[in-house]
Amino acid sequence: MNNTYLPIGASLDKNGQCTFCVWAPTCSSVSVVVNASPEVTWPMVKDEAGYWCVKVDHVTPGMQYRYKLNDDLLRPDPASRWQPEGVHGPSAVVDKNFNWTDSAWQGIELADMIIYELHTGTFSPEGNFQGIIARLDHLQSLGITAIELMPIAQFPGHHNWGYDGVYPFAIHNAYGTTAELKQLVNEAHQRGIAVILDVVYNHAGPEGNYLPDFGPYFSDKYKLFWGQSVNFDGAWCDGVRNFFIQNALLWLDEFHIDALRLDAVHAIFDSSALHIMEELTEQVRLLEQRTKKRKILIAEFDLNNPRYITPVEKGGFGMDAQWVDEFHHALHAVITGERSGYYEDFGGLELLAKSLQTSYVYTGQFSVHRKRYFGKEPVDTLYNQCIAFVQNHDQVGNRLLGDRISTTLSPEALKLAAATLLLSPHVPLLFMGEEYGEKNPFQFFTSHSDPELIKNLVEGRRKEFAAFNWEGEVPNPQDEAIFNQSKLSWKLNEVPGLMDLYQYLIAFRKKRPALRNFRRNDAVRNITIQNNVLQFERHGNYDALTICLNFGREAQSLQLEQSGLKIFDSSDKKWEGPGSLAPEVVQPAQAFSINPYSALVFEQTNSNQ
Structure with a gap:
């Protein structure tokens, strides 16, 4: 595909003229049907690439319309910006104008991100964008510098995680309007908070997906767990590629969103000479140049393949960052003792140490769970290209009961987990409510209307998580109570003390030069393991810290090779802990004690760096 911007959907001008454009290469005729009384039909003209367009006068925001395909099917717009009556109803024209006040905002770099993942429907009692806006001050005071919204594209029914969306350009109608999303971004930027949007380009949801009626959006070439794969490399794939690239540019440009988190890119199959992820990166870099604002692409996948975040000149796709599940798995297995499902590949501090050193745990060795040799070392990358977490929507919500670790771990263990994340060299991501130890679950919920689909959904989840040997019935995701009890x-x-500790560690992370070095060759040094204690050093810009993490149930005796000034102890009384056992100053080879399930940080006082 060439780099020509091919607009799709309904574009309303200030003079009331609206251009409708839809890609339908295999249709013999396409018309716009305006839901006026009586209905008015406007025949469209097709170009050589399969785009049908027409200009219509006297259009006002909110006007509803459908496309008539082959003089027969009436369908909503695939690039609809608003579905007032849900996934099966007509599309509506929107007014794109908004009075932005964030012109001074340039975006922020990954190195400065403290990410907070949230689900719009369960984050607040209101369950909408206004509910998020009302709590931005809380997030700002916590030290959050980026919020990550789980998918907001129109999905069936009232509530859903968002990965069943079927209108990538339309905001889910229960969350708010285009103006309210823009208001959220604008308000976040006023507080120094970037906005990341989770988008799904690997599949479409099963209900309300009318894309196949317009053209070959999907392919049977590759088999997916969720259904058909998106056609990124077959006949007519240019229109499909344009559809998703324009969607990405819509959020990053018109909505001023700072970053996209691309869901499950390992399920995006493309054998083209120019992979769709590389092409998307190329287009986003052009947008950055045009707007003079930083725009970031984050890949979510679990293949331990650094190609996605390796620079293009070194054979990669050039994306900015990726989620790193294996830091979570290694930490979770150690701190909870769980060993079922994919946790069978983890357990033992040496694997957590490996994650601190190389981000991926599996870099070519044999994986028992996958039953194959797995992974590759992430050379030519930086630590700040890797996003790590103690919890996220997947790791909580894909448990049988959606239970958070705050329901099983002691307060001291929760503080240790927080310290392990925030003192690591990776970009930290918190899951909503984690900062204060939220006890409510975050469960999988849907509100589909197709009975057969609902039945298959429950059965599919039962099979998907059989390896965990969880006991009990799989909760019905359609149950309204499941959604309601998942609200914060x-x-x-x-x-007690947990939120203050998070606030302290986030501020500490921002100001210590040793925690702001993301080079793989010298940021993390001298990792040792002894008696359930993981010890390592962080170095950067003439600052050196020694970090001690005790994952054992007993206090341990330790020694340091360098003299150190104690600057943090997660068991301190100020965090409602039992009280620190370590002295304020420790000399080399001087024995001292560390509490069970606690983290200690010393500033090295005789370091050469």
Whole structure:
């Protein structure tokens, strides 16, 4: 495909003229049918690439329309910006104008990101964008510098995680309007908070997906767990590629969103000479040059393949960052003792140490769970290209009961987990409510209308998680109670001292030069393991820290090779802990004690760096 911008959907001008454009290469005729009384039909003209367009006068925002295909089928617009009556109803024209006040905002770099993942429907009692806006001050005071919204594209029914969306250009109608999403981004930028949007380009949801009626959006060439794969490399794939690239540019440009998190890119199959992820990166770099604002692409996948985040000149796709599940798996297995499902590949501090050193745990060795040799070392990358977490929507929501670690771990263990993440060299991501120890679950919920689909959904989840040997019935995701009990309680003192500790460590991370070095060759040094204690050093810009993490149930005796000034102990009384056992200053070879399930940080006082 060439780099020509091919607009799709309904584009309304200030003079009331609206250009309708839809890609339908295999249709013999396409018309716009305006839901006026009586209905008005406007025949469209097709170009050589399969795009049908027409200009219509006297259009006002909110006007509803459908496309008539082959003088027969009436269908909503694939690039609809608004579905007021849901996935099966007509599309509506939107007014794109908004009074932005963020012209000074340039975006932020990954190195400066403290990410907070949230689900719009369960984050607040309101369950919409206004509910998020009302809590931005809380996030700002916590030290959050980026919020990541789970997918907001129109999905069937009222509530859903968002990965069943079928209108990538339309905002889910229960969350708010285009103006309200823009208001959220604008307000976030006023507080120094970037906005990341989770988008799904690897599949479409099963209900309300009318894309196949317009053209070959999907292919049977590759088999997917969720259904048909998106046609990125077959006949007529140019229109499909343009569809998703324009969607990405819409959010990053018109909505001023700072970054996209691309869901499950390992399920995006493309044998083209120019992979769709590389092409998308290319287009986003052009947008950066045009807007003079930083725009970031984050890949979510679990293949331990650094190609996605390797620079193009070194044979990669040039994306900015990726989620790193294996830091989570290694930490979770150690701190909870779980060993079922994919956790069978983890357990033992040496694997957590490996994650701290190389981000991926599996870099070519044999994986028992996958039953094959797996992974590759992420050379030519930086630590700040890797996003790590203690919890996220997947790792909580894909448990049988959606239970958070705050329901099983002690307060001291929760503080240790927080310290392990925030003192690691990776970009940290918090899952909503984690900062105060939210006890409400985050479960899988849907509100489909097709009975057969609902039945298959429950059965599919049962099979998907059989390897975990969880006992009990799989909760029915259609049950309204499942959605309601997944809402945050906002009991900010749920685990006393926890939120203060998060706030302290986030601020500490921002100001310590040793925690702001992301070079793989010298940021993390001298990792040792002894008696359930993982010890390592962080170095950067003449600052050196020694970090001690005790994952054992007993206090341990330690020694340091360098003299150190104690600057943090997660068991301190100020965090509602039992009280620190370590002295304020430790000399080399001087024995001292560390509490069970606690983290200690010393500033090296005789370091050469």
